[in-house]
Amino acid sequence: MWILISIVFFIPILSAPPASPESYGMVEDGWEEHIRQSILKIADLEFEDGLTMLDEYIKVYPGNPGGYFYYAVGVQEKIQKLGDFSELKRFYKYAGKCQRLANKRLVKNPKDSVARLFLGATDGYIGLLEARRRNILRASKNAVEAKSRLERVLSERPDIPDTYFGLGMIYYFSSRKAQEEGGIISWVIKRFITHGKDMRREGIEMLDHAMESDAFSKDYAKSALMWIYLYEHDYERAKTMAIEIADEFDRDTLARWVLGRVALVQGRCGEAKQWFKKIVELNITLGAPDTLYLEVPVAIIKAEVCARTRDKQFRAAYALNEETLEWLNDDPKVTLEYQDEKNLIKFWKDESEWTKKKLEFLIKRNSRQP
Incomplete structure (x- = not known):
């Protein structure tokens, strides 16, 4: 049915000369x-x-x-x-x-x-x-x-x-x-x-x-x-569009958030942190209040947890992960990704709980080594 509707609607567009809003x-x-x-x-x-x-x-x-x-x-x-x-x-x-x-x-x-x-x-x-x-x-x-x-x-x-x-x-x-x-x-x-x-x-x-x-x-x-x-979760397409938007609009924070989110999901800790920090810098430039995007400092911490874990700084990563969980368990409000707030919070919470268990195991294993 949708194909038929598309044909009906799109044939006049394709056959007509290019139009403009005027x-x-x-x-x-x-x-x-x-x-x-x-x-x-x-x-x-x-x-x-x-x-x-x-x-x-x-x-x-x-x-x-x-x-x-x-x-x-x-x-x-x-x-x-x-x-x-x-x-x-x-x-x-x-x-x-x-x-x-x-x-x-x-x-x-x-x-x-x-x-x-x-x-x-x-x-x-x-x-x-x-x-x-x-x-x-x-x-x-x-x-x-x-x-x-x-x-x-x-x-x-x-x-x-x-x-x-x-x-x-x-x-x-x-x-x-x-x-x-x-x-x-x-x-x-x-x-x-x-x-x-x-x-x-x-x-x-x-x-x-x-x-x-x-x-x-x-x-x-x-x-x-x-x-x-x-x-x-089509991260490559999201990334492609976010790059195009960020390249065109120097002050756009939303595209930079998406780039940071994708980088973090794909395990590029340092890149994710840089994108999130850029949002903080832009907010300062715009004169936006510190309370505008409360999820951004948390995202920076999550990127740091990722990086510290990679560097085998497990205790430091564990402490930072606890900060993330504290925020997630305190009725958090999301601004940038408000349309998907419930899913983002659940995803971050599940991920942080899994990270906690993983780090506890790694810390315990390291403590047993001579």
Whole structure:
């Protein structure tokens, strides 16, 4: 069935001449490069510079919901990457303005697919933030609304690649959440979003399409796929994408976290430690609070445990591993990898418990040697 759907949707794209956000109405004529540059600044954690550029667009076109949408997305990125929930009011201000203007356009023209896309995508971003705040039921409600609107846009205008990003995120992460949560949340997702199916593969395919297109969301799609491949334990793909992102964005902490995580999983202790320390350096440069990424110091310790064990400094490694376990057993909160927080904590805890037993054995064996 998915193959048939893909054929229906992709034939118009392949047979049509190359399009751009201007040609399908996502941005006013002459402003595409301006919007792209603002998005790049936000992606590289230059949030206020990027938002200032978007404000310039809003001032010229105050009646276009797009400017408010891109601004809300920029604020959402700041919240997600810096954990700065004091920005929620600003996010909802611009998200609400976008939705009001988009609804007005739909009243005038019910076939306005771009207005519907702005509405659906805004629902999606609200859902992401509410999921981050652990308001899972509200996030699921927003995901249902986003899915309905975006699927209609896809059926009407399959040439708009940003739609694939939104639906790809919903399909993949809703499927994961349904498997992890259980109870009423799982029921809502399976009943209204995935219809009982595992849609992770469809989500990945849609995100891949958005990444390879000229979508405004192409960099966000690449970042999403980087995380997804990490979650799916496809470490080489995760690493490849993280390297590309880190090379393009000097201040990006998320890609460097993924590179450190992959290096640590693959036993490259020194490399992992360097990536994690780079995040600390970037946070200092950004003026971020010490409490922003509490998992990073723990990751550095885990890399040090790995290195000390390799160097046969078993007692030192044991002491450091105990620090890791103390943090893991004290209701830890994960910021960088919040989408997979439960699995990361469980993985680290199991690994640290196994490391403890291994080091106890090695210490005991060494003590018996003359």
